[in-house]
Amino acid sequence: MPSTVVLEKKKQQVAALSTRIKESCAGIIVDYKGITVEDDTKLRRELREAGVQYTVVKNSILARAAEDAGLAIDNSVVEGTTAVATSVEDYVAAARILNKYAEGHDNFTIKTGYLDGEIIDGAKIESLAKLPSREVLLATVCSVFNAPIAAFARGVQAIVDKGGVEACEPAAKEEAPAEEAAPAEETAPVAEEAPAAEEAPAAEAPAEEAAE
Secondary structure: OOOOHHHHHHHHHHHHHHHHHHHHOOEEEEEOOOOHHHHHHHHHHHHHHEEEEEEEEHHHHHHHHHHHHOOOHHHHHHOOOOOEEEEOOOOHHHHHHHHHHOOOOOOOEEEEEOOOOOOEEEEHHHHHHOOOHHHHHHHHHHHHHHHHHHHHHHHHHHHHHHHHHHHHHHHHHHHHHHHHHHHHHHHHHHHHHHHHHHHHHHHHHHHHHOOO
């Protein structure tokens, strides 16, 4: 019979995997039979960089953890060699990476998968695998929202480069006195011609005195 220590360890493993399944948004269960150590290292690194947790598990532990998490997996899933890949935020990363790897390795197969606690079939897993990564999806969404924002920002920057809206208003006000100054310049010569008319008789007086 298993010792108390062994039973306690298994309980802890079941509880940990059950919590992991509950807290994940998506997961893929695979049969990793035939994978080399080198390939396994590369696969684990790629999954880790994508935010996917990948571990080899015992079938008995998976069966109990899945039941505890409310995940209805088929009995065929808990046969052979088994590894579980789970993701907390990314719905497609595990499916995309593992499906691509399975296509290039005959002995590496996907058993099943789940989304938000619901089992999905192979067709849905393949559909998930064809979706772009989370980063690409976010970049696409951001580009859609940023397009009008960028146009608005360019318009604001154009106003700033010209001195701003307030800076443009005094310039318009300064132009108005320039138009009013024009009549003043036209009347100035008229005021200067008046003394010239009064000086004419004074110039003729000496001429009459000289004739006498």
